[in-house]
Amino acid sequence: MSSIQRTAHAVWQGALDTGHGELSAESGAFTDLVYTFASRTAEKPEHTDPEELLAAAHAGCFAMALNSELTQGKATPARIEVSAEVTLGPTPEGRRITHSSLTVEARFDQAVEPDWxxxxxxxxxxxxxxxxxxxxxxxxxVSGTVVR
Incomplete structure (x- = not known):
């Protein structure tokens, strides 16, 4: 497989604590998606933030990787649900992504062994x-369960 490149664009306006940014994807999947510092640090965010977007990307990527692994193992799932929780935390170098926790639920039409x-x-x-x-x-x- 050759290299894949994707492009997104960010614009920020105003001061960090009172301003806002807008994110757009080359694909058009989202355009002028608002993000703010306040949302990044809020318990109940009003807008998205980079960590939420990373969580969505991680969940989506993992769902595809798991589907491929399961299908190659001859047990194609009927449905896979992946939730990702990304943590931005303090480190000696400053705030960094320190953790991503994935929770997976897979539904199969046939029985599968939990260890498998x-x-x-x-x-x-x-x-x-x-x-x-x-x-x-x-x-x-990563933690997961099989649902039948």
Whole structure:
């Protein structure tokens, strides 16, 4: 597979604490998506922030990697749900992404062995480029269950 490049664009206006930014994707999937520092630090954010977007990207990437692992293992899932929680925390170098926790629920039409599924979770974690990115800066935690 050759290299893949994707482009997004950010514009920031105003001071950090009172200003806002807008994010747009080359694909058009989102345009002028508002993000603010206040949302980044709020308990109940009003707008998105870089960590939320990273969590969405990690969850989406992992779902695809897991689907591939399961399908190659001859157990195509009917549905995979992945939730990602990304942590931005203090480090000696400043605030960094320190953790991403993935919670996975997979639904199958046939029975699968829990140990086999756990092995596929590990393989998908090693395969997912976003897991590798987050692991390089902190830690990735993956837990999952099979639902029938």
């Amino acid at each position: 599924f756990q092995g596929k979770l590990g393989a998908a974690d090693r395969r997912c480029p976003f897991s590798a990115l987050v692991r390089a800066s902190g830690a990735v935690e």
